[in-house]
Amino acid sequence: MVKLEIEHNDAFQSLELERGPDDGQFRLLLGGADGETRTVAVRVLSRSGDRWTLDVDGRVEDVLVSRNSDDALVEWRHRTFPLRVWTLRDRLLRAASSAEVAGVAELKAQMPGKVISVLKKEGDAVSAGEGLVIVESMKMQNELKSPKAGVVAVCNVEEGGNVNAGDLLYRVE
Numbered sequence: 001m002v003k004l005e006i007e008h009n010d011a012f013q014s015l016e017l018e019r020g021p022d023d024g025q026f027r028l029l030l031g032g033a034d035g036e037t038r039t040v041a042v043r044v045l046s047r048s049g050d051r052w053t054l055d056v057d058g059r060v061e062d063v064l065v066s067r068n069s070d071d072a073l074v075e076w077r078h079r080t081f082p083l084r085v086w087t088l089r090d091r092l093l094r095a096a097s098s099a100e101v102a103g104v105a106e107l108k109a110q111m112p113g114k115v116i117s118v119l120k121k122e123g124d125a126v127s128a129g130e131g132l133v134i135v136e137s138m139k140m141q142n143e144l145k146s147p148k149a150g151v152v153a154v155c156n157v158e159e160g161g162n163v164n165a166g167d168l169l170y171r172v173e
Helices: 088-098
Strands: 002-008 011-019 025-031 037-048 051-056 059-068 071-076 079-087 105-108 113-118 131-137 140-145 150-155 168-172
Touching: 131 168
Parallel strands: none
Antiparallel strands: 002 011, 002 079, 011 025, 025 037, 037 051, 051 059, 059 071, 071 079, 105 168, 113 131, 131 140, 150 168
16 A cells, blocks of 8 residues: 655645555545545556556546656646645655754754765754755665754764764754
């Protein structure tokens, strides 16, 4: 099952996509802002590039879906819908990074890793969500971002250095 969030005109709708018993058959669970969930049976009849012919609850529908990264443009029933597609994880991360912290903010290492790049040093001004450091952990590079706008008061990292879980990396005031 794939869980996504679809953003259209600043409104979010949850979408769960589950493969059906037959090839090309899916079940969509659509959750609206009103809290109601609707189930839709979908069968892919044909696909040619971005053009899809679908059987949606017994109705044949032609849909054109153009994607560019997280954005999608859906043409259906002579109307165009600009959408943004989010995984649930991406949506939660976006919400967490947009919530600015008041007062002094400390950024600590969540797991051990190696510092790949120091983006901000002591005395540098930063905005909320701006990258401070890139740390490699478990063969993945992660950009750690400032939880608030302010000035870097403490920077305890250096390129090539190692960090342990719980280490204080930055303090932003």
